[in-house]
Amino acid sequence: MRAGATNSLMDVAGLRVGHAHRAGGGFLTGTTVVLTPFEGAVAGVDVRGAAPGTRETELLDPRNLVERVHAVVLSGGSAFGLSAACGVMSRLAAAGVGYPVAGGTVPIVPAAVIFDLGRGGTFHATPDATLGTAAYDAALLREDAQGPPAPDGGPRSVAPLGEGAGAAAFQGTAAPAASGSVGAGTGAMAGGLAGGVGTASAVxxxxxxxxxLAVVNAVGSVLDPHDGTLAGARYGLPGEFGHLQAPAKAETDAWRPSNTPAFNTTIGVVATDRTLTKAQCGKLAAVAHDGLARAIRPAHTMTDGDTIFALATCAQKTPDHDVFQDVLAAGADVFSRAVAHAILAATGREGAPAYLDVFPSALRKER
Structure with a gap:
């Protein structure tokens, strides 16, 4: 098994990713969109948290009519952030993409949100349809924006835009394969550390x-309680996290997170190029939650809205039983790895330090 070319969701051919965010002027939030091929992708969902903020998830029940979705929106802003999906839906409709009905098309755009209200200073500074539109437009710039992968083979990380913006809100985008404090993960936190967006792939x-692709905003710890390593990194491919080591005991003993969120959620998308049914996509989403729980402890609490969507682009044939088992196992592992990349690439800020700021000895020194 190996990582794909970008170690990101875009290694599933036909998927495109766009990030847009606002920082400054009371804002610290954003939106991430995953666009499917023109004909859509078969989709499923699994909601494990007791406080989800979602839209269009009932459509993904195998008993219901619609088979394919045309985008998935992940956003900050709690329930207010669901409006970002309206901007994506408008763009898709203008392009003629959607479920065909008399007189036109209706784009199917499920969404889920994290709770990041007030982290930029203003409680109601949240994503809206305009930010959803910006994320959609960023996804269409995939070929221009992607750039090379990181030297260590992981996803490229991009610092949050808007630093030094003063009182004015700064709106920007990030490369599609980016990890860190971008898009929906701009204002995220995880167990007192800076959270964010993380990606991983496996061939x-x-x-x-x-x-x-995971948006990590958890009250639970992302650390192995025994040695302070990133719990999700245990599932890395050879060399993927080889630049890390267990931090010094003095650093782990000193770590006392002072600012953990009262409301929290990890959301994301797991995808494959195999042909799956809606029910199989639902199972893939469910098993990806195992990967979430391996990387975050505790998970799925009463104040979490943990939600994972699964997409099948159907570019390859239907898997037999054994191959589907392999797809499920890989789905859990890539989600764990994505959580680790989110934390490793996140940019620290006041009240939410970066992992390597707290545990600098975790980075191996070159010999």
């Missing part, structure tokens, strides 16, 4: 691709 021996 199985038979050529099947499985990938994940």
């Amino acid at each position: 199985l021996p038979d050529g099947t691709t499985v990938a994940a």
Whole structure:
């Protein structure tokens, strides 16, 4: 097994990712959109948190009519942030993309949100339809914006735009394969550390691709309680997290997070290029939650809205039983790895330091 070319969700051919965010002027939030091929992707969802903020998830029940979705929106802003999906829906409708009905098309755009209200200073400074539109437009710039992967083979990280913006809100975008404090993860936190967006992919021996994008905003710890390493990094591919080591005991003993969120959520997308049914997509989303729980402890609490969508682009044939088992196993692993990349790439800020700011000895020194 190996990572795909970008170690990101875009290694599943046909998927595009766009990030848009606002920082400054009371804002510290953003939106991430995953666009499917023109004909859509078969989709499923699994909601494990007791306080979800979602839209269009009932459509993904295998008993219901619609088989394919045309985008998935992940956003900050709690329930207010669901309006970002309206901007994506408008763009898709203008492009003629959607479920065909008399007189036109209706784009199917499920969404989920994290709670990041007030983290930029203003409680109601939240994503809206305009920010959803910006994320959609950023996704269409994939070929121009992607750039090379990081030297360590992981996803590229991009610092949050808007630093030094003063009193004015600064709106910007990030490369599609970016990890860190971008898009929906701009204002995220995780167990007192800076959270964010993380991605990972795996190409199985038979050529099947499985990938994940996670927005990590958890009250639970992302650290292994025994040694302070990133719990999700245990599932890394050879060399993926080879630049890390267990931090010094003095650093782990000194770590006392002072600012953990009261409301929290980790959301994301897991995807494959195999042909799956809605029910199989639902199972893939469910198993990806295992990867979430391996990387975050505790998970799925009463104040979490943990939600994972699964997409199948159907570029490859239907898997047999054994291959589907491999897809499920990979789905859990890529989500764990995506959580680790989110934390590792996040940019620290007041009240939410970066992982390597707290544990500088975790980064191996070159010999």
